[in-house]
Amino acid sequence: MIKTLALEQQVGQHHALGTSITLQVFGARDKKVINDSFALIDHYEDILTVNRDESEVMDVNHAAGKKAVQVSSGTYDLIKLAVEESRENFGFNALIGPIVKLWSIGFKNAHVPEPEQIKERMKLIDPYSVDLNDLDQTVYLRKAGMELDLGGIAKGWIADRIRDLWRAYGVHAGIINLGGNILLVGDSPKRANGQWSVGVQDPKEPRGKNITSVMVPQCSAVTSGTYERYLEVAGHKYHHLIDPRTGYPVETNLAGVTTFTKDSVEAEIECKRLFFAGKPLAGWHDDPDRIGAIFVYNDEHIEYDNFQN
Secondary structure (H helix, E strand, O other): OOOOOOOOEEEEEEEEOOEEEEEEEEOOOOOHHHHHHHHHHHHHHHHHOOOOOOOHHHHHHHOOOOOOEEOOHHHHHHHHHHHHHHOOOOOOOOOOHHHHHHHOOOOOOOOOOOHHHHHHHHOOOOHHHEEEEOOOOEEEEOOOOOOOOOOOOHHHHHHHHHHHHHHHOOOOEEEEEEOOEEEEEOOOOOOOOOOEEEEEEOOOOOOOOEEEEEEEOOOEEEEEEOOOOEEEEOOEEEEOOEEOOOOEEOOOOEEEEEEEEOOHHHHHHHHHHHHHHOOOOOOHHHOOOEEEEEEEEOOOOEEEEOOOO
């Protein structure tokens, strides 16, 4: 009988991007890959954040209504992707910041704004008021008060860049967990078929309690949900996912949706597309990069799109 050894692994934890990050690399003898990954995450946070006064994205915001700002290639690519997706008007909008700040859901000054306040801020979130110049990599927000915020897409994009780094290091398998944004790299070394087991959060239980789980090949899993940040006023709950088409939290029977796609940035985008749709979309998984989606409703019934459950 041949005895096999468990594959050596390295695990590292880090705080960045406003969340707790865990990286797990199988087949590594030391923490160099993990440490270099944390350095890369910190680099991208430095240039993409809007939670500090200085970053490449904040340079663009500070110049709103004044001038175009040149940014680095990676920042430009991400901004361009975010703006193009925002123009599809399915719910994701990288310019939503002024309205999100007006509601401030999840913060001490959270409140229900007056309709006139919302109407005024809606003038600042038009993604067609952003000029992108591919030749010199400049971004111009035409109106003073406009703001770019890549928070709804950046973690997925950064996760994909970490995977690029791991591939350059020859990593065969690992797990990138950016605060619940999961990217599974390679085949799982724990199962002969290479599949990974991924749990989906129960919206009525503490974080880490799953309502269901699925087996998937290497992919990214991202969840959008209404259950972690909300404001309750006069018996009505206002969750933090603002619909840019109305300026109010989206009305939905969904507690959350989890998407499984090849790339993490796509999982971020498609998660929001399906969440704002409120239900599975016909033909959504015709794209071979879209593995499936799981919808959890407020009454806790579950709908599996493209999964055999």
